[in-house]
Amino acid sequence: MADHFADRLLAAIERKRSPVCVGLDPVVDRLPDELRRAAPLAGIETFCREVLQVVAPSVAAVKIQSAYFELHGAGGVDLYFRLVREARELGLIVIGDVKRGDIGSTAEAYAAGHLAGEDAPDAVTVNGYFGSDGVQPFVDAACANGRGVFILVRTSNPSAAALQDVTDTSGKKLFEHVADMVAALGADVTVGQRGYSCVGAVVGATWPDEARALRKIMDRQIFLVPGYGAQGATAADCAASFSSEGAGAIVNASRSVIYAFRDQRYADRPWRDAVGEAAREFAADLAAAVGL
């Protein structure tokens, strides 16, 4: 894992012509019928491993959502880390969606647990509410290990604006202050050969105007863009997070891909085929929107 995280991610996006990431959000009730009958974790494991295999040819990265594994206790956490390894062996960049955040030695412990060692993902998501001294340990651990972080700047949910739009007397909003912090943290570390930092940002696709403003503040950050598909954002909305050269961002979709077999459009297809086809369509939709 010696290469710079941003270089590895951008190379994977180019190689596959696929600026997208599929999110694993496994929920027992939504699994294919044949797997729902298995013991919860066994069904989830089989489902996730097969999803990884069918999406691997067409997507650059996967995002594994820790919450759905923590729900199953220690056994779920064990499976999370085994899937990280499985995804990496398939040549995928792996983002651990853990949204951790804390201060001082506690932040160091989280960073050591989630960004170091061979089982850790290539990058994790981090909540920056604490300010820079809370985020720095994650940045240090990531950059020391050829890994990355994506700091929450603008989340994709409806009530994001309630706090993130608090506006100071100069007209600057909270999420722009967070963006300044992220850009400054990113400037302190070596950027990769392609000009992007290992410190990235989460910017919801559901807020394209905000994304355009953020692209100007954070010109060295890779944006991880949630909100496409099940949350309602289109490929055109997502395009606002990319640079003028169509780089610097990766769009995530979770439910609209991994549960595609529940969609009328794929009703007559075996579930694996539906997931694979949905991943290909998702990648093609985004590649076209950003001119890749």
Next chain:
Amino acid sequence: MADHFADRLLAAIERKRSPVCVGLDPVVDRLPDELRRAAPLAGIETFCREVLQVVAPSVAAVKIQSAYFELHGAGGVDLYFRLVREARELGLIVIGDVKRGDIGSTAEAYAAGHLAGEDAPDAVTVNGYFGSDGVQPFVDAACANGRGVFILVRTSNPSAAALQDVTDTSGKKLFEHVADMVAALGADVTVGQRGYSCVGAVVGATWPDEARALRKIMDRQIFLVPGYGAQGATAADCAASFSSEGAGAIVNASRSVIYAFRDQRYADRPWRDAVGEAAREFAADLAAAVGL
């Protein structure tokens, strides 16, 4: 767990005359020599179980810091949940310091994993950067299960002010907007017989002026107050988080208690005695400061 969380916590504080909480932040390198030689998790387990036993008579609650367990992978997470049960069997209120936060069905999954089922702690800490729709699933799960949440309002670290003090044109700061959100979430759920909500707030002891302002905004919230001891806040600083009747808050100390045997003051004492004595002094210091 049918009784209201706030009533249970406040009753424990009164019964023990101890408005305090000891934090378990186990780090292998800081364990007593005899335990440092054991395999990491075995040493941590023995240490934590013995700390729980020696502090249980003099403190109302314990706060178990998830980061130091996640650092050890699935085995660490298993130990975290076993210690939750152990602490509860000792009659302690147990706060899981997980600082989770996300949106929609992901927040629901975190809440189900950390606030439901017999192994879950009595309350968890939550990061509210997402706004109310991200926090609501935690509140719903907590209140449905006789449990509580403590939402981060003002953190205790030096750079807390950088984002949390962003001030709008009316003079209101971000952390006060968060406090409004917390007070509103708390108002929607039944408060306990003692007038406090199951929705509490994290308010750092290192910011006593801010704590006084927050006490006015959140009059039905129990404050979980970190920052005493190793982080430099005094009992007088902590008192700012209590109501005029000396209620409505619980102060946490972690390192200054659980590693007291490394302090010169206790240099000639067996480690368990040092930890027990530090817990008693901590509780007495705070009880005196708030007139309990």
